[in-house]
Amino acid sequence: MKRLPEKLRRKAFTVLEMTMAMALAMGIAATVIGLLQQQVSFTSILTKFSFLRDDAPQVNTLLSSIVSRADTYRLFGSYQNAKSLSNPVRSNATTLWLRFRNPDGSIDNGAVVFENEELNFYYKNHNTANWPSSPSWTISSKPTSVVFANTSGVLEITMRGPTGEEITYAGNPD
Numbered sequence: 546m547k548r549l550p551e552k553l554r555r556k557a558f559t560v561l562e563m564t565m566a567m568a569l570a571m572g573i574a575a576t577v578i579g580l581l582q583q584q585v586s587f588t589s590i591l592t593k594f595s596f597l598r599d600d601a602p603q604v605n606t607l608l609s610s611i612v613s614r615a616d617t618y619r620l621f622g623s624y625q626n627a628k629s630l631s632n633p634v635r636s637n638a639t640t641l642w643l644r645f646r647n648p649d650g651s652i653d654n655g656a657v658v659f660e661n662e663e664l665n666f667y668y669k670n671h672n673t674a675n676w677p678s679s680p681s682w683t684i685s686s687k688p689t690s691v692v693f694a695n696t697s698g699v700l701e702i703t704m705r706g707p708t709g710e711e712i713t714y715a716g717n718p719d
Contacts, residue, residue, distance in 0.1 A: 600688075607684050620641060621640040628656075643655040664684040664685045699717060
């Protein structure tokens with residue numbers, strides 16, 4: 546029987562080398578699967594709280610801009626009460642009525658109202674006699690509830706998101 550030359554005999558891996566390579570490949574595969582699972586979990590958490598990440602900062606900017614322009618505000622249980630300025634409340638309000646004093650001395654009014662699962666803004670110019678029947682624009686359609694309160698002398702706006710997350714804004718007109 547003829548022996549193979551040395552060059553040809555060293556072309557294959559030994560059982561120990563193959564075992565080490567397979568163990569290393571399985572370890573890398575397990576690590577990659579673990580990292581992939583962690584990424585999927587993190588992405589689902591980010592998606593679940595998209596209201597706090599995406600909408601809440603924009604709502605804060607809009608409400609800060611609107612409220613800071615007002616020289617006074619009142620809270621009401623409904624848009625109808627705000628239009629007639631009747632039955633103001635201090636807590637559990639769904640409507641924030643605002644008065645804006647213009648540079649020429651005229652007065653405009655606005656109302657931030659949570660109705661029909663939307664946070665809407667109504668604007669009444671001093672030249673118009675009646676409040677609009679439909680919103681001037683929608684601030685956000687993501688919150689499931691918005692509650693206005695002023696029990697401590699500071700305006701508080703508490704919003705609840707679609708997955709139960711809650712954020713409270715606090716402040717007063719300048």
